[in-house]
Amino acid sequence: MKDIRKRIRIAVIGGSRPGKQAVDNAFEVGRLIARAGAVLVCGGLGGVMEAACRGAREEGGLVVGILPGGSTADANPWVDVPIATGLGYTRNALVVMNADAIIAVNGEYGTLSEIAYGKIHGRKVVGLGTWAVKGVDIAATPEEAVRMALQDLSG
Amino acid sequence: MKDIRKRIRIAVIGGSRPGKQAVDNAFEVGRLIARAGAVLVCGGLGGVMEAACRGAREEGGLVVGILPGGSTADANPWVDVPIATGLGYTRNALVVMNADAIIAVNGEYGTLSEIAYGKIHGRKVVGLGTWAVKGVDIAATPEEAVRMALQDLSG
Amino acid sequence: MKDIRKRIRIAVIGGSRPGKQAVDNAFEVGRLIARAGAVLVCGGLGGVMEAACRGAREEGGLVVGILPGGSTADANPWVDVPIATGLGYTRNALVVMNADAIIAVNGEYGTLSEIAYGKIHGRKVVGLGTWAVKGVDIAATPEEAVRMALQDLSG
Amino acid sequence: MKDIRKRIRIAVIGGSRPGKQAVDNAFEVGRLIARAGAVLVCGGLGGVMEAACRGAREEGGLVVGILPGGSTADANPWVDVPIATGLGYTRNALVVMNADAIIAVNGEYGTLSEIAYGKIHGRKVVGLGTWAVKGVDIAATPEEAVRMALQDLSG
Numbered sequence: 001m002k003d004i005r006k007r008i009r010i011a012v013i014g015g016s017r018p019g020k021q022a023v024d025n026a027f028e029v030g031r032l033i034a035r036a037g038a039v040l041v042c043g044g045l046g047g048v049m050e051a052a053c054r055g056a057r058e059e060g061g062l063v064v065g066i067l068p069g070g071s072t073a074d075a076n077p078w079v080d081v082p083i084a085t086g087l088g089y090t091r092n093a094l095v096v097m098n099a100d101a102i103i104a105v106n107g108e109y110g111t112l113s114e115i116a117y118g119k120i121h122g123r124k125v126v127g128l129g130t131w132a133v134k135g136v137d138i139a140a141t142p143e144e145a146v147r148m149a150l151q152d153l154s155g
Numbered sequence: 156m157k158d159i160r161k162r163i164r165i166a167v168i169g170g171s172r173p174g175k176q177a178v179d180n181a182f183e184v185g186r187l188i189a190r191a192g193a194v195l196v197c198g199g200l201g202g203v204m205e206a207a208c209r210g211a212r213e214e215g216g217l218v219v220g221i222l223p224g225g226s227t228a229d230a231n232p233w234v235d236v237p238i239a240t241g242l243g244y245t246r247n248a249l250v251v252m253n254a255d256a257i258i259a260v261n262g263e264y265g266t267l268s269e270i271a272y273g274k275i276h277g278r279k280v281v282g283l284g285t286w287a288v289k290g291v292d293i294a295a296t297p298e299e300a301v302r303m304a305l306q307d308l309s310g
Numbered sequence: 311m312k313d314i315r316k317r318i319r320i321a322v323i324g325g326s327r328p329g330k331q332a333v334d335n336a337f338e339v340g341r342l343i344a345r346a347g348a349v350l351v352c353g354g355l356g357g358v359m360e361a362a363c364r365g366a367r368e369e370g371g372l373v374v375g376i377l378p379g380g381s382t383a384d385a386n387p388w389v390d391v392p393i394a395t396g397l398g399y400t401r402n403a404l405v406v407m408n409a410d411a412i413i414a415v416n417g418e419y420g421t422l423s424e425i426a427y428g429k430i431h432g433r434k435v436v437g438l439g440t441w442a443v444k445g446v447d448i449a450a451t452p453e454e455a456v457r458m459a460l461q462d463l464s465g
Numbered sequence: 466m467k468d469i470r471k472r473i474r475i476a477v478i479g480g481s482r483p484g485k486q487a488v489d490n491a492f493e494v495g496r497l498i499a500r501a502g503a504v505l506v507c508g509g510l511g512g513v514m515e516a517a518c519r520g521a522r523e524e525g526g527l528v529v530g531i532l533p534g535g536s537t538a539d540a541n542p543w544v545d546v547p548i549a550t551g552l553g554y555t556r557n558a559l560v561v562m563n564a565d566a567i568i569a570v571n572g573e574y575g576t577l578s579e580i581a582y583g584k585i586h587g588r589k590v591v592g593l594g595t596w597a598v599k600g601v602d603i604a605a606t607p608e609e610a611v612r613m614a615l616q617d618l619s620g
Contacts (some may be wrong), residue, residue, distance in 0.1 A: 004545045064546060070398060070562055070586070080469045081529060081546050084562045086398040088380060089275050093245040093268075097535055097549045109274040112288070113248075116268035120244050121535070131288075133267070159390045225407055225431070225553060235314040236391050239407045243551040247543060252380055252394045276380070276423060303323060399585050400558040403578075422598070423581035429574040430554050443577070444594075447490075 004062060006037040008153050010146070011099030013114040014048025015107040022106035025128055026051035028142035029094045029103055034061025036150055041066065042084055043092070044075040048105045053078035066095045093117045101149040103126070103139075104130040124149065159217060163308050164191040165301070166254030168269040169203025169285070170262040177261035178287025180283055181206035183297035184258055191305055196221065196254045198247070199230040199237055203260045207234035221250045248272045256304040258294075259285040279304065314372060318348040318463050320456075321409030323424040324358025324440070325417040332416035335438055336361035338452035339413055344371025346460055351376065351409045353402070354385040354392055358415045363388035376405045403427045411459040413449075414440040435460065469527060473503040473618050475611070476564030478579040480572040481594070487571035490593055491516035493607035494568055499526025501615055506531065506564045508557070509540040509547055513570045518543035529558045540606025558582045566614040568604075569595040589614065 010033045015025055030052035034041050040056040042049040044065020053063045057078045065079035070086035085091040090108060096102050096118040102125045104115055110129060118125040119135050127136040128145045139145035165188045167179055185207035187193050195211040197204040199220020208218045212233045220234035225241035240246040247265060251257050251273040257280045259270055273280040274290050282291040283300045289297060294300035320343045324336055335433060340362035343350050350366040352359040354375020363373045367388045375389035380396035395401040402420060406412050406428040412435045414425055427444050428435040437446040438455045449455035475498045479491055495517035498505050505521040507514040509530020518528045522543045530544035535551035550556040557575060561567050561583040567590045569580055576595060583590040584600050592601040592608045604610035 005540075005547070035526070064548075072563065075470075083531070083548055083559075085559055086400055086562060088396040089272070090245060090248040090396055093248070094548075096551055097551060098537065109271045109290075112574075112611070113268050113271035113275065116264045116271060117244065119264040120268065133286075135264075160385075160392070219393075221393070227408065230315075237315070238374075238376070238393055238404075240404055241407060241553040241555055245551055249393075249395055252396060253382065351591065379488045399582070400555060401553040403558070419584040419600075423578050423585065426574045426578035426581060430578065441598075445574075 001027055004039070007062075008036075008040045008150065009041050009064075009099045009115075010149050011041040011096055011102045011118075012048065012052040012105065013042065013095065013102060013107060014052075014105035015109050016045055016047035016049070018047045018106045020048060022048060022129060023051045024133055025142050026105045027055040029105060029128070030055025030061070031059050032146040034059035036146065038150065039064060039097060043067070043095050044079050048107065050076040050078065052105075060094055064098070066091055066098065084139070089113070096123060097121055099123065100153050102126065103128060103145050103149050104136070106130055124152070159194070162217075163191075163305065164196050164219075165193045165253045165304050166196040166251055166257045166269075166273075167203065167207035167260065168197065168257060168266050169207075169251065169260035170266055171200060171202035171204070172179060173202045173261045177203060177284060180297050181260045182210040184283070184300055185210025185216070186214050187216060187218070187297060187301040189214035191301065193305070194219060196250060198222070198249065198250050199234050200225055201231055203262065205231040205233065207260070219253070221246055222255065226242045244268070251278060257281065257302045257309050258283060258304050259291070261285055279307070316351070317372075318346075318460065319374075319409045319458050320348045320423075321349050321351040321406055321428075322358065322362040322415065323352065323405065323412060323417060323421050324362075324415035325354060325421060326357035326359070328358045328361070328416045332439060333359060333361045335452050336415045337365040339415060339455055340365025340371070341369050342452060342456040344369035346456065348460070349374060351405060352355045353377070353405050354389050354458070356386055358387040358417065360388065362415075373403070374408070376401055376408065405432055406433060409433065410463050412436065413438060413455050413459050414446070416440055434462070469504070472505050472527075473527075473615065474564045475503045475614050476506040476561055476567045476579075476583075477513065477517035477570060477575050478507065478560065478567060478572060479517075479570035480576055481510055481512035481514070483512050483516070483571045484514075487594060488511060488516045489605050491570045492520040494570060494593070494610055495520025495526070496524050497607060497611040499524035501611065503615070504529060507559060508532070508560050509544050511541055513572065515541040515543065531563065533558055535544070549578070554578070561588060562586055565618050567591065568593060568610050568614050569601070571595055589617070593609065
């Protein structure tokens with residue numbers, strides 16, 4: 001398999017209390033990211049993050065979780081490489097900084113902060129049932145979201 | 156005058172390349188914050204931040220600037236207490252954390268990240284010609300913005 | 311009095327559980343910093359920090375406290391300008407970044423991290439009964455410590 | 466091979482301009498960490514960090530690099546999972562937070578800050594030709610350093 005370092009990295013961001021549809025979408029997005037050979041980066045906790053991680057791991061993908069707390073034990077069980085930061089919500093900026101493109105699924109204000117940081121750092125941000133923000137590309141399905149995120153990137 | 160520590164703190168956030176209307180609004184917001192005896196907190200740089208600082212200083216107010224860089228020399232000339240962070244844009248989270256309420260004037264993605272962090276941290280966010288985000292209270296004039304921000308706060 | 315912005319800033323760092331001698335030294339260091347017209351910067355909490363703050367305030371000095379937590383309510387009562395960071399101990403780097411020179415009184419590993427960051431950022435670090443570290447200037451009394459810290463600085 | 470998440474994580478810290486002996490020691494420490502099945506965590510840049518990474522990769526180990534800058538492109542070529550932080554030297558705290566034990570090889574003030582943070586966070590810190598600090602266990606060889614670091618840990 002391709003050298004880990006050379007793989008594209010896609011962040012999946014989203015709320016910690018998603019509804020069923022958002023969970024299903026996040027899971028499918030995670031699966032498709034892994035199937036494309038990309039690394040999944042996320043905030044490492046529950047909800048949308050956990051669903052995407054489960055999906056990625058089911059396809060044998062690698063999952064990085066950048067955590068708000070100071071302990072890696074907080075990561076959901078599907079994170080391979082947990083990164084403790086102890087920065088609290090301020091770590092949101094670091095999640096998107098570590099991705100080549102970002103997919104936002106659902107989400108509350110934390111997700112909005114990550115969308116904003118994604119744009120600050122010049123990343124493509126794809127939205128799937130999330131905040132309507134100028135500069136975010138809207139996808140209708142997980143397939144479209146991952147295709148749009150990967151477009152123009154070469155690992 | 157009232158003990159500094161006990162004064163209300165209001166953050167003014169906004170873009171670094173505002174138009175004339177936004178500059179005038181930010182200046183007036185800064186003036187009214189100082190006149191109300193509150194401390195102005197901002198990101199310490201140019202544009203909306205600098206206009207608000209000028210306004211606050213003209214009324215004898217105290218101005219705190221929480222800077223992205225590692226040097227206090229980056230602060231605009233109207234900042235009394237510059238705080239260097241070396242955190243880059245990640246410092247946006249700290250700006251709003253240090254205010255009892257927030258007024259957003261104009262602004263780009265950096266401002267959007269601060270609006271989001273304001274809501275994450277449970278602060279009232281008042282918008283004056285800025286992003287339309289659920290949970291942001293819309294003001295039509297600087298006077299209304301400052302009145303809304305101060306409402307329900309007691310220093 | 312001199313414009314706040316133009317005043318020299320001296321950080322006092324040290325442990326949160328100092329003995330009586332260290333408390334007395336920190337208090338005296340704080341007094342002398344304020345009497346010299348400099349701003350006192352510290353971590354804003356108890357022990358050496360609080361003693362120095364008390365000393366500075368007794369002389370009418372201005373005190374900035376850069377806190378580990380996300381709430382300014384954590385600051386000791388003598389801090390004029392509390393800055394919440396939510397960064398935990400990682401905020402230690404920010405304390406020394408915001409001073410022209412540093413005085414270390416007593417202290418444990420937290421203080422050692424701040425001494426190290428002081429040197430990383432090229433500041434003069436004066437030690438008063440603290441860690442023996444290459445590059446730290448040793449003072450025997452609070453008077454000597456403050457004189458050494460202020461030397462070569464002009465506010 | 467063992468699940469990545471369950472592997473012990475050892476941080477190697479040290480200067481960016483080491484002498485030949487320190488480079489050889491760091492390389493050997495990296496090799497032994499990987500051979501023990503542990504993940505190597507480091508600051509991701511040159512000098513001691515790079516030598517340890519090279520050693521770990523030669524044995525097929527996994528290498529995480531927690532970088533000061535905002536771009537993963539800064540990582541040395543042997544880092545598998547680069548984590549950009551944009552925090553500057555303030556990221557030093559995060560390096561040791563992400564390890565079960567720490568080995569310091571050589572080093573300047575940056576290394577001293579990491580030793581201090583290692584102790585703040587309650588980690589075992591083993592020193593190999595580095596700062597003499599109370600609470601750091603001294604090793605004479607790379608073999609002894611890695612043995613001491615792994616002792617009492619179970620992945």
